[in-house]
Ligand code: SF4
């Protein structure tokens with residue numbers, strides 16, 4: 001077997017714990033307990049191995065990575081291995097001293113999640129009062145002169161506010177705003193009925209983003225991640241299975257994408273047992289859907305198979321029960337009617353701003369933590 005090209009990016013899920021309870025969180029329904037998390041020493045070893053393998057960029061994510069008191073040591077380990085670090089955070093816990101310690105350790109940039117432009121709606125969607133902390137976190141990042149990005153998961157409850165969300169990002173000093181239409185994995189799959197937007201909402205939001213993009217050209221970059229249920233086009237998930245990046249879960253499990261742990265037949269390799277080099281090059285998990293040879297059905301002879309890699313394996317499994325089928329988001333898939341039916345289904349009759357519509361990511365928020373917006 002010839003070795004695949006090396007990965008360049010690693011998503012480090014340092015913990016699944018998080019003060020927020022976003023109903024679209026891509027973490028698995030079964031969250032890793034804190035007692036099973038890798039130590040900072042083990043993360044340092046993983047990052048050294050990753051650099052040797054070719055990784056140049058890591059997202060330090062979670063859950064909420066700031067819940068780890070040893071985060072600065074992990075940043076320093078990445079920095080000394082020569083890996084660029086970006087912190088992906090809800091902003092809760094990003095005080096000025098914490099920011100300063102992380103910047104001194106070598107942190108290069110921060111990506112802040114935002115649920116809505118309005119404080120009450122943001123807190124309601126997050127299931128936790130966190131908007132004020134986010135605003136403060138953005139200021140702290142700016143003061144530290146690190147690049148700030150905003151990431152916003154778009155769904156029925158906030159798509160109509162996309163203009164105000166862009167205003168918020170500009171006011172907070174974001175250089176880049178990622179407007180990612182919700183992808184249905186983990187908790188988002190659980191909450192799909194509540195989160196699915198209408199086609200009208202999407203086309204209005206798309207127009208708004210296009211005009212704001214022209215207005216902000218050269219100052220703030222707007223990224224629009226397509227709503228694949230609605231576009232009839234499969235997304236090139238992760239740039240291909242085991243092609244450019246890997247995800248290390250809090251307990252050391254290594255996955256080709258953050259959602260792949262939900263595939264029942266995947267034997268998830270672990271950095272506690274195996275080297276990252278073996279996992280990337282030789283593990284059955286990383287070779288299962290690598291390249292194009294595994295493809296059958298319409299993908300097998302399709303000219304786009306090297307462009308979108310047949311779409312997403314996790315979505316194929318979630319919708320059809322078979323991860324090797326063509327992603328039903330593709331209009332050429334024999335299962336595309338499944339996606340069309342979901343995209344055209346009428347919204348439920350709960351008002352969009354009603355918190356009862358969500359199953360919040362566990363552990364369930366205590367009553368006092370919920371914001372009623
Ligand atoms: S999506 Fe929300 S709940 Fe999930 S890790 Fe991010 S901030 Fe926490």
Ligand code: SF4
Nearest residue numbers: 234299302305310330
């Ligand atoms: S048939 Fe497969 S390779 Fe072709 S466009 Fe659809 S998902 Fe992509």
